[in-house]
Amino acid sequence: MDADITQSTVGGTVQAPPSKSYTHRAILAAGYAGGATVRDPLVSADTKATMRAVEAYGGRVDRHDDRLDVTGFDGRPEVPDDVIDCANSGTTMRLVTATAALGDGLTVLTGDDSLRSRPQGPLLDAIDQLDGRAESTRGNGQAPLVVGGPVDGGRVSIPGDVSSQYITALLMAGAITDGGIEIALETELKSAPYVDITLEVLEGFGIDAESTTEGFVVAGGQSYDPDGGEYTVPGDFSSISYLLAMGALAAPDGLAVTGAYPSAQGDAAIVDVLQRMGADLTWDREAGEIDVTRSDLTGVEVSVADTPDLLPTIAVLGAVADGTTRIVDCEHVRYKETDRVAAMAESLTAMGASVEEEHDTLTIHGSDSDLDGTTVDGRADHRIVMSLSVAGLVADGTTTVEGIEHVDVSFPGFFDELEALGAAVER
Numbered sequence: 001m002d003a004d005i006t007q008s009t010v011g012g013t014v015q016a017p018p019s020k021s022y023t024h025r026a027i028l029a030a031g032y033a034g035g036a037t038v039r040d041p042l043v044s045a046d047t048k049a050t051m052r053a054v055e056a057y058g059g060r061v062d063r064h065d066d067r068l069d070v071t072g073f074d075g076r077p078e079v080p081d082d083v084i085d086c087a088n089s090g091t092t093m094r095l096v097t098a099t100a101a102l103g104d105g106l107t108v109l110t111g112d113d114s115l116r117s118r119p120q121g122p123l124l125d126a127i128d129q130l131d132g133r134a135e136s137t138r139g140n141g142q143a144p145l146v147v148g149g150p151v152d153g154g155r156v157s158i159p160g161d162v163s164s165q166y167i168t169a170l171l172m173a174g175a176i177t178d179g180g181i182e183i184a185l186e187t188e189l190k191s192a193p194y195v196d197i198t199l200e201v202l203e204g205f206g207i208d209a210e211s212t213t214e215g216f217v218v219a220g221g222q223s224y225d226p227d228g229g230e231y232t233v234p235g236d237f238s239s240i241s242y243l244l245a246m247g248a249l250a251a252p253d254g255l256a257v258t259g260a261y262p263s264a265q266g267d268a269a270i271v272d273v274l275q276r277m278g279a280d281l282t283w284d285r286e287a288g289e290i291d292v293t294r295s296d297l298t299g300v301e302v303s304v305a306d307t308p309d310l311l312p313t314i315a316v317l318g319a320v321a322d323g324t325t326r327i328v329d330c331e332h333v334r335y336k337e338t339d340r341v342a343a344m345a346e347s348l349t350a351m352g353a354s355v356e357e358e359h360d361t362l363t364i365h366g367s368d369s370d371l372d373g374t375t376v377d378g379r380a381d382h383r384i385v386m387s388l389s390v391a392g393l394v395a396d397g398t399t400t401v402e403g404i405e406h407v408d409v410s411f412p413g414f415f416d417e418l419e420a421l422g423a424a425v426e427r
């Protein structure tokens, strides 16, 4: 499905969707527990993949309007009856691959074309170091994967610059092992705030895990036991980034985003990035509300080492801002649903922006004139679709964004919200 977005303004109030990262972790933590209620979950294509995995391991997930009632598999998983399809979700595949290594038998994991091209090798190698079995069927470090245990814990050494999700996976599974898992990082850790989210969720489920001088450690023999039997998911700052960008570019009378409370999410840095670019933006942290009004923006330099998912949003802001925006430390953004560095360079160039792509840097020279509406490929990637749709609001004429159904991965109501805020959108 495509969307035609014609240059238009937006305004009003919009509620942030729930966090994808917290929802994945809460569902799996509830699976490792005897069970738990997950309140205000994100129900999306990716989090449904994690629900399916918990069920494959012997748990059960009952969906209600504002909560998930999860019956856990309680410690080590059952060996699944069938292959686990992680669809498009890297988080699901990484987190539940480590779960598979706790099982007394083999689990087969697969996903869609995109997921089967993403790197899993460092996690397979870590499971191997724990004396588990972990193989890529094609021998290329990519899914389909065959994984089995039962591992008892130990020490692993792993690179930190490919995906932080390997660390999250090992910490979550490590609590269930007998001996715990000690993780030594071979490189600097990228996407580090995502491990902070993990530590926060683990604490909510009564699990001790912490950082060390070398990396991280989690003691074995622990039981997941959620505080009060439930966990509440906060709003998603990666999703909020599109709403704030819309406001800063196209809301002359202001746009309010509610449900934006502080948490461990690194992507809250979008607030700082917009302020540095000169956006008229205030965040009332206690009320969980961010107000933003259309502003003249100026280019800035931003490192996305900690915040890879912000790259598409910042690239669009940079294309509209005066002067140059340099997005640095972005190599790991190439390992997502698509190579997002290349995708944004190509699409913004097609819209008339001047963009230079290097391996670890994306430089955007803000346009003297408006972007031009044209047809752009969403690359079957939710973040490319959403960021280009925001660009469409300020491009001359009409922008056609292809493959808009992929927003289902993290923000299923994105186009409904865009329309409700007054944008000229035809699907």
Ligand SMILES: O=C(O)C1=C[C@@H](OP(=O)(O)O)[C@@H](O)[C@H](O)C1
Pocket: 020, 021, 022, 091, 162, 163, 164, 165, 168, 190, 191, 194, 308, 309, 332
């Ligand atoms: O753990 C998580 O919830 C995520 C970690 C990040 O991935 P990497 O750690 O692979 O960079 C991020 O890009 C992804 O959208 C969600």
Ligand SMILES: C=C(OP(=O)(O)O)C(=O)O
Pocket: 046, 088, 089, 090, 091, 092, 309, 336, 337, 383, 410
């Ligand atoms: C990269 C993402 O997610 P995942 O790694 O779970 O596919 C994302 O949501 O941008």
